[in-house]
Amino acid sequence: MPKHIDSQNIVETPSLRALALAPLQRLFSARPEFIDTLEKTDLAHAAHLGPYDLIPLLSFLELLEELSKRLQNPVLGAELGQSLSAPDLGPAGLLMLQSATMRRGINRYVLRLSALQSASDMRFEPMGDLFSLSYQITGLGRQIWPQDTELSLSSTTHLIRQSFDSRWAPLEVHLAHVPPVGVERLERIFRAPVRFGQAANRLLFAPEDLDLPYRDEDKPLIAVIERHIEDLLLSQAADAPMQSRVESVIAHQLGQQPCTLASVAAMLGLSPRKLQRHLAAEGTSLRTILRDQRMRIAETQLQAPGARMSDVAHALGYADNTAFWRAYRSWTGEAPSTRRSG
Template identity: 30%
Template sequence: MTEARLAASYVHLLYEYLRGLGLDPHKLLGPLPSGHFVALPTWRAALDLAQALDPRPALSLRLAAGISARHFGVVGFAALACPNLFAALQRLERFHNSVYDVNPAQVELTAQGLCIEWGTARGRPGALVDETALASLVQLTRDFTGRRLAPLQVDFVNPRPLDTSPYLSFFGCPVYFEQPSTRLLLATQDLSLPLRKSDPALLALLDAQAEALLQAVSQVAAPVAAFRLSLVALIREGHTSLDALARAHHLSTRSLQRRLAEQGLSFQALLDGTRRQLAEAYLRSPDLELSEIALLLGFSEQSAFTRAFGQWTGMAPANWRKQHLRDPL
């Protein structure tokens, strides 16, 4: 498989698992990845080593049991800001390349339920890789909702293992092997389940970091600073309307517009200015992917962020980053 890769934050799952076995993952696998991505062959070799160290069946399921939103980085935490499981899965699908860029995922809402399917267009990564990925997604739905959800059906392209009982126990549904594609079918009634709340301490940290970035590039009057601080959290959650900001300050939209006008601003100017300043600050960080920056700025698609940034600066985000990555703020 060429150019297949996955997020380093996801790879941390294996280090935590080995540590739980009383082993030193740094001695076995080397230091934790320093970049954003890990190449698929590196991940596969690490899983093979773990299997040799722990030869019990269904290693993939034991690994997946430890997954949580933090292993999906910014994408995971952004998904937790969604109102229900369906919206979170849609967000994960749109930005899945930031976490698991192996085979493309196809998501379709059918009469049976929500079908998520991975073909073999870019090759077959192997049973350990496939099973860990799909089991992790199922475990993530449980982490998101706080419920032990059971899919309706799970399919794998890989050969049937000698003992399928661990798979039936983990997924709680029929599991088929040697199928044309890797496939997960989720029950329709589960899609409307609300998500547990994100870690408030983490969200406060994200907001504080964003505000610190804004302070570094642009000082504003105190009234505007208060509105901008509220807007930082709203932007991350995708709530970028005048009405949302007004509600956050217990104001009518007309009162908010009047107060902004007193500072020589419109709401759209405040929104665009805040987003642009944050975008430029985030682009200076080599650790953030463009898709993650789009999420932090409340865009539903990376393409929407690219269009907006082009309107602000006349440049594509990637080109702007190349010119400014090494520049001080």
């Protein structure tokens, strides 16, 4: 069980607040599948914890994936996200609820995510003519966690609807993992097209939605909530493996701007030479990390029915199909057409 090292909420392992379990307990506490899965993931003790106690993030991720299988519900995370209220998301959720505009609420929520969990990277930033709200788990290797991803983006979507406009929908939803059986159910939840095998998990926003005024802010109340959050912030592990930090940057940049040594180093606040040294000490390089992420995305997208080579090439940051074809053949010894579904 992770624990505090000092009063600044620096934790030994990637962690999150036990309040994240409350919606699961509320919905499934009587289900034997849930009880068995809690035991399997070493979270059986969590029923006795306070909402702000810490549990291992990895155990929670495994719980969601296993419970999805046991309940035979491939979109469990997304459906769970629609059941959450602002208090379920902690004080960061309450800040969104008190914000005057969508932009202000999202910015506050993103900056305070670490009050709920560590080893996470959420960003709200321009993406061409649109805005992107992206979410990644960092520092836990390369495994993808579809249920947590869909839970996070679905709960954020639901919170935005609760806070500002019940009719709101993102323009698109991007997910890094392969399509589940219930794609249509996902699109009904998000009320938007869902694209899989993407470089990053993200919601896309129309800029004109972001600055519409919805309420006057209660500034004294917001100040109280923010002060409370300061006491809860968890360390986001600045000493996480450099490879994990680079993977997160690439996920945000790929397909949007060139992923060069200079651009990645700048995002991490390092010089290119220092970044190279850090990666070499971990036995890797930017070239290797970029290749591996492109391979993963390519394999996922090529498996999707009706995948177009031009779309895959663009998602990977290649100028055209020919450049992607050559790169893929150099990685695998095969043409990408051999991996296409159907």
